[in-house]
Amino acid sequence: MVSLKDIAKQAGVSVCAVSLVLNGKYKNRVSDTTAEHIRETAASLHYEPNMLARTLKTNKSHTLGFVTDEIITTPFAVRIMLGAQEAARKLGYILISMNTNNDKSLERQEIATLKRYHADGFLYAFMYHRVVDVPSVLRSVPTVVVDAEDAKHDLPSIFPDEFGIGYDATNRLIKAGCRRIAYFGSESGIIAQPQRLAGYRKALHDAGMNDDPQLIVRATEHQNADERAVDLLKVAAPDGVFCFNDVRASSIYAAANELGMTIGKDISIVSVDNLPNITDALRPGLTTIELPHYEMGFEAVCQLVAMIEQRDKPDIKPDQMFRSSFDTDDTFTTMHGSIIERDSVQNAPHGNE
Known part of the structure; x- marks a missing residue:
């Protein structure tokens, strides 16, 4: 069994330094470079800590x-x-x-x-x-x-920046030259919906553009999304669409195809999720924001x-x-x-x- 002493000898450092690093207590006591060297040495020697001894x-x-x-x-x-x-x-x-x-x-x-x-x-x-x-x-x-x-x-709580997602997606369309940007959202009550919508509106405002109520459409994921996507493209005539998620983006793709529009030319689309089962199937490839x-x-x-x-x-x-x-x-x-x-x-x- 490989010991801390073995690692210290191989790495050219003290046993104390090895102990501090492998127990995650080296901050301000061992440099990051030395800590990484110790971890690499331990890995190369196939070191495995004695968890029972550590627990006791x-x-x-x-x-x-x-x-x-x-x-x-x-x-x-x-x-x-x-x-x-x-x-x-x-x-x-x-x-x-x-x-x-x-x-x-x-x-x-x-x-x-x-x-x-x-x-x-x-x-x-x-x-x-x-x-x-x-x-x-x-x-x-x-x-x-x-x-x-x-x-x-x-x-402590960790979660996605939903407002930032809406802002960044909309801003990407603005930078591409889109001037009538729609939001194809969700009818669900989850936090992401109002926050992404707020981000969309802020991006338009910062670019000196007004949000037209006609360009904001919500749909359920499975029942009416395709129908509402067609209505959105026909009635509001956007040149860019920010979609709440990839599922709704697939409905916009279907609507554009039905109306003879070329995605990436006649209309631009940005979505959220980066789900492989959807993004791998759509042509042209879907620009989307990957959740962290x-x-x-x-x-x-x-x-x-x-x-x-x-x-x-x-x-x-x-x-x-x-x-x-x-x-x-x-x-x-x-x-x-x-x-x-x-x-x-x-x-x-x-x-x-």
């Missing part, structure tokens, strides 16, 4: 509970869990996932099970952005809310470990480059989406996908 010494299990409504069964939102897993692995923690299927009784049971196994902290995660009442049992332990907002504004699911999961674990270990947030980097940035106040963190450029916008730049 610190009274910490180095286990994180990931309690979710239905993320595990949702292809696009599962990236939250993948980001969380990577951060947990880099910080020496194990992530245990529990799917509740929106069953509050099952949720209580799963949280109780994780607490019996001495989980050090919890991620309370959701498939889409909403305000949530966090169970009281989670308020007494380190907990971070993911893709949702704590209704009491007490717990992976980034939210990664950042959530970093914040949670900082709470558990009562220290500054760990300075670790993901293996894949983050597409999005974020803003943080005392409690809430909003993460920006990133535009994935394809060919549905007139004069769209290439090579950023």
Whole structure:
């Protein structure tokens, strides 16, 4: 078994430095360059920490509970869990996932099970952005809310910048030269709808353009979207459309095809989600804003470990480059989406996908 002494000898540093780095407590004591060298050396020697010894010494299990409504069964939102897993692995923690299927009784049971196994902290995660009442049992332990907002504004919460998404999508169309920009929105009551609409309106206002009520249309996802998309293009005659999500963008594609319009020439389209099952099927390719699911999961674990270990947030980097940035106040963190450029916008730049 590889020991800390073996790593120290190979890396040319002290055993104390190795211990600090591998336990995530090196901030202001070991340089980032040396810390990375130590981690690389440990990996090359196939070092595996003795978790039982660590637990007995610190009274910490180095286990994180990931309690979710239905993320595990949702292809696009599962990236939250993948980001969380990577951060947990880099910080020496194990992530245990529990799917509740929106069953509050099952949720209580799963949280109780994780607490019996001495989980050090919890991620309370959701498939889409909403305000949530966090169970009281989670308020007494380190907990971070993911893709949702704590209704009491007490717990750290990480979620997409919906206003910024609406603003950026609309601004992309403005920069492409569009002057009659429509918003094809949602009839659902979720947070994203009014906030993305507000971002759309602000972008128009900043560009000196008025929002025409005729250009704002909402539709359900499955029942009337195709019909309303045709009406929008025929009656309002937009030259650009910001779609609430990729599903609604597919309805605009169908309507444009029915009306003999060429997407990317007669009309430009920007959407939200970047769902492969939709974007891979649409021609021309759909320019869309990717929600920061992976980034939210990664950042959530970093914040949670900082709470558990009562220290500054760990300075670790993901293996894949983050597409999005974020803003943080005392409690809430909003993460920006990133535009994935394809060919549905007139004069769209290439090579950023």
